[in-house]
Amino acid sequence: MDERREPTMRDVAALARVSTKTVSRVINGLPGAGPEVVERVRAAARSLGYRPNLTASSLRRSDKRSATIGVLFEDLSNPFDSALLRAVEDRARQNGVLVLAGSSEDEPLLQRELLESLATRRVDGMVVMAVGGHQDALQQERERGTPMVLVDRPPTFGGTDSVTTTNRDSSREAVLQLADFGHRDIAFLGDRRTLWTSQERYTGYLEGLAHAGLKLREDLVRTDLKGPDAAERATAELLDRDPRPTALFTAQNLVTVGAMRVLRARDLHHRVALIGFDDFPLADMLQPGVTVVRQDVPALGRKAAELVFARIEGDTSPPVHAVVPASLVRRGSGEIRPH
Amino acid sequence: MDERREPTMRDVAALARVSTKTVSRVINGLPGAGPEVVERVRAAARSLGYRPNLTASSLRRSDKRSATIGVLFEDLSNPFDSALLRAVEDRARQNGVLVLAGSSEDEPLLQRELLESLATRRVDGMVVMAVGGHQDALQQERERGTPMVLVDRPPTFGGTDSVTTTNRDSSREAVLQLADFGHRDIAFLGDRRTLWTSQERYTGYLEGLAHAGLKLREDLVRTDLKGPDAAERATAELLDRDPRPTALFTAQNLVTVGAMRVLRARDLHHRVALIGFDDFPLADMLQPGVTVVRQDVPALGRKAAELVFARIEGDTSPPVHAVVPASLVRRGSGEIRPH
DNA sequence: TCCTCCTACGTCAACGTTGACGTAACCAGC
DNA sequence: GCTGGTTACGTCAACGTTGACGTAGGAGGA
Structure with missing residues (x-):
C-alpha cells in the first residue's frame, strides 16, 4: 500500500544522535550505554516505530540463531x-x-x-x-x-x-483385556504397514494373544488400511467370516471410526467388543462409549x-x-x- | 554436534573457480552463465552440499521477501x-x-x-x-x-x-427450519459475546425468530459460554425452565457438544431438537445424528x-x-x- | 603527579547474498 | 578495420545488524 520503508537502526541512531552500535546495545539490553543515552534511544525507537530485523541480526550474530x-x-x-x-x-x-x-x-x-x-x-x-x-x-x-x-x-x-x-505395551494390554473378558477371536485392523507405529501395535497384538494363550487367526488380521473407507470395507469382510470375531482391536483412530460405523450399520455395536488405539473427541458420547488407548x-x-x-x-x-x-x-x- | 559450518556461495565459487556472483546466477537460474560454467557450479554446489541462505538472500534482495x-x-x-x-x-x-x-x-x-x-x-x-x-x-x-x-x-x-x-444467514436458516418444524420456544446458546461471530449468529437467531413470527423469550438466551462446562450448566438451567424450550440453537461447536451431553444425560436427545453451528467429527455417528451448519x-x-x-x-x-x-x-x- | 583501570561510547568490517555496473571477448555489418 | 551490440563473466557495495577493537575521559591508587 504505502511505500513506507521499515525504519532501521541507522534511522534510530540518527534521530538519537548516537552510533548504530549504541542503538544495538540499547535494543539488546547490553551494558555500555549511559542512562540518558538509553532513554534517548528508546524514545527515538518508539517514535519511529522501530523493530529489530531478526533476519539481519541472525545473519551477523555468532550463534546464527533464527529463534x-x-x-x-x-x-x-x-x-x-x-x-x-x-x-x-x-x-x-x-x-x-x-x-x-x-x-x-x-x-x-x-x-x-x-x-x-x-x-x-x-x-x-x-x-x-x-x-x-x-x-x-x-x-x-x-x-x-x-x-x-x-x-x-x-x-x-x-x-x-x-x-x-507405549505402542506395543499398550496394545498388548488392550488385547489382554479383551482376552480377559472372554474373547478368543480378536481381530486386528491396522494402518499402513510402512508406519512404525502400525508395526509396533501389531507386535503388541501378537504379544497379547501369546500371553493369553490364544492362537493367531491370520484371517482376522487386516493391515494397510489407509483412511476410513478401507477400514470400513475390511471391517465388513471380517464380520462376514465364520466364526465371526467377537472383538476388534483397531490400531489407529480413523480405523476405529470406520469400524464403528460398520458395527453400527449392522447393529453389532453392543455385541462386538472394540478397543481403539488413540482417543478422539466424543468417543465417550457414542453408545456404547468407545474404549481406547489414550496417548498423552x-x-x-x-x-x-x-x-x-x-x-x-x-x-x-x-x-x-x-x-x-x-x-x-x-x-x-x-x-x-x-x- | 560436529563443528561444521554451512557451505556458502563463496565456498562453491572457490571450488568452481568462478565469482560468487556467477554462483548466484546459476543458483537462481538467471541468464549470463555459459553451459560449462553452469555445470561446474552445479557440481561444486552438489559436492559441498550447498544450500542457499534465504535469510541472507531476502536481506539483500530488492523485494525483501522472506517467502x-x-x-x-x-x-x-x-x-x-x-x-x-x-x-x-x-x-x-x-x-x-x-x-x-x-x-x-x-x-x-x-x-x-x-x-x-x-x-x-x-x-x-x-x-x-x-x-x-x-x-x-x-x-x-x-x-x-x-x-x-x-x-x-x-x-x-x-x-x-x-x-x-455466512454466520448470520445460516443461523437464520437454522432457526427458520426449527420454526418450520413447529417449534415456538427455541433457545439460543452462544460463545463469548466479544466474538464477532457470536454476535452475528445471535443476530441471525433474532432474524429467524422475527421471520417466523416468534417472540423472543429473553430467558431462553444464554451467551458468554466459554468452554463445554459453561455450556453444560447453561443447558441444564434452560431445560429446567417452564415452559421448557423444545429446540436449541447452539452457536459454536464446543457449546453444541456440551448441550448434547446434557440432553443425553437427561434422556432428552430424542425429544428436544438441536441444531449446532459448525460441524464436528462424528456428528453423524451420534444418536440422533446432529444437524449442523457446516462451514466450508x-x-x-x-x-x-x-x-x-x-x-x-x-x-x-x-x-x-x-x-x-x-x-x-x-x-x-x-x-x-x-x- | 603519573599510571592504571573502567565506563561509555565510536569505528570498522563482516555475516551471505544480490543489484548496479564494468569489461573483455566475440560476432555482424558496412 | 571500425562501430555497435551481445554474451559471459567479474567487481564493488550494500541489505541491517553485531563482534572485535579503539579511544576519550574520569575515577582511583601509589
Whole structure:
C-alpha cells in the first residue's frame, strides 16, 4: 500500500544522535550505554516505530540463531498432529521461539522439499514425524548437524532423539483385556504397514494373544488400511467370516471410526467388543462409549520440544529415546463380553 | 554436534573457480552463465552440499521477501483452526511459501507479542483470527503496510481484507427450519459475546425468530459460554425452565457438544431438537445424528491465503470482504418435532 | 603527579547474498 | 578495420545488524 520503508537502526541512531552500535546495545539490553543515552534511544525507537530485523541480526550474530524451529508432521488437520503441534508451540513460546509448520502428507518427496525449505530458512532445529519408507533426506539433514527430534517414530538411523508412546505395551494390554473378558477371536485392523507405529501395535497384538494363550487367526488380521473407507470395507469382510470375531482391536483412530460405523450399520455395536488405539473427541458420547488407548499427546509434544531445545543449547549427550506412557480408557465398547 | 559450518556461495565459487556472483546466477537460474560454467557450479554446489541462505538472500534482495507468512489463530489444537491452517498451508505451498504459526489463545497480550515476533521475522503477510476486544496492535501492524487478512472476523478498522462465513444467514436458516418444524420456544446458546461471530449468529437467531413470527423469550438466551462446562450448566438451567424450550440453537461447536451431553444425560436427545453451528467429527455417528451448519473451512483458508498473496504481489484494489457460504446438514437432531 | 583501570561510547568490517555496473571477448555489418 | 551490440563473466557495495577493537575521559591508587 504505502511505500513506507521499515525504519532501521541507522534511522534510530540518527534521530538519537548516537552510533548504530549504541542503538544495538540499547535494543539488546547490553551494558555500555549511559542512562540518558538509553532513554534517548528508546524514545527515538518508539517514535519511529522501530523493530529489530531478526533476519539481519541472525545473519551477523555468532550463534546464527533464527529463534525458529521447524515442525514437519503428516497432516496438520489431523487432531493428533494438531494437538502435538500445539504442545510443541507452547513449549517453544517459553523459549521465545516460533514454529514453522508443514504437512508432509506421508509423501517422501514432499517431506524432502519441506525439509529443504526449512533448512534454507536456517531453522535452529526440527521436530519431525517422519514419513514411512527410507529416510535418506532426514538422515542427511541430521548428519549436517541440524538438531532433530523424531516424534511418534523411532529413528531408522543413529544419533537422533525420538519420542514415542507405549505402542506395543499398550496394545498388548488392550488385547489382554479383551482376552480377559472372554474373547478368543480378536481381530486386528491396522494402518499402513510402512508406519512404525502400525508395526509396533501389531507386535503388541501378537504379544497379547501369546500371553493369553490364544492362537493367531491370520484371517482376522487386516493391515494397510489407509483412511476410513478401507477400514470400513475390511471391517465388513471380517464380520462376514465364520466364526465371526467377537472383538476388534483397531490400531489407529480413523480405523476405529470406520469400524464403528460398520458395527453400527449392522447393529453389532453392543455385541462386538472394540478397543481403539488413540482417543478422539466424543468417543465417550457414542453408545456404547468407545474404549481406547489414550496417548498423552501434550506430553509427547512437550518432551519433543524439550529435546530439540536441549540439543540447540549444545547438549551432546547420547541420543535419547523418550517413551511417554499411554493408558487404557474404559468406556464400554471394550468391556463387552462375547455373546 | 560436529563443528561444521554451512557451505556458502563463496565456498562453491572457490571450488568452481568462478565469482560468487556467477554462483548466484546459476543458483537462481538467471541468464549470463555459459553451459560449462553452469555445470561446474552445479557440481561444486552438489559436492559441498550447498544450500542457499534465504535469510541472507531476502536481506539483500530488492523485494525483501522472506517467502514466509504468519498465521495467528486462536488455538491451533481446535479442529476448526487446524483445518483452516492446513488449508492456508496448502495454498501457500503452491507459492513456495512456508507458514509460521501461533496460537493467540484469545489473549490480546499474547496476540500482540506474536504479532511482534512475526514482524521481527519480516513475514511477507499475515492471516489472523483476531482476538476479541480492541485491535490496536493489529491495526498498527496493518497501517505499517503489512499485508493482512482477517479470517472468521471482519476488520474493525479500515483497509483490511477479511474472509468470513455466512454466520448470520445460516443461523437464520437454522432457526427458520426449527420454526418450520413447529417449534415456538427455541433457545439460543452462544460463545463469548466479544466474538464477532457470536454476535452475528445471535443476530441471525433474532432474524429467524422475527421471520417466523416468534417472540423472543429473553430467558431462553444464554451467551458468554466459554468452554463445554459453561455450556453444560447453561443447558441444564434452560431445560429446567417452564415452559421448557423444545429446540436449541447452539452457536459454536464446543457449546453444541456440551448441550448434547446434557440432553443425553437427561434422556432428552430424542425429544428436544438441536441444531449446532459448525460441524464436528462424528456428528453423524451420534444418536440422533446432529444437524449442523457446516462451514466450508478449506474454502475459507484457501480464500484467505489467496487474498494475502494478492496483496503481497502488490494488488492495491479496495479491500475485499469475502463470504464463504455455509450449509445446513440435516442429520436428525434438527428435524425433531416438538412433542 | 603519573599510571592504571573502567565506563561509555565510536569505528570498522563482516555475516551471505544480490543489484548496479564494468569489461573483455566475440560476432555482424558496412 | 571500425562501430555497435551481445554474451559471459567479474567487481564493488550494500541489505541491517553485531563482534572485535579503539579511544576519550574520569575515577582511583601509589
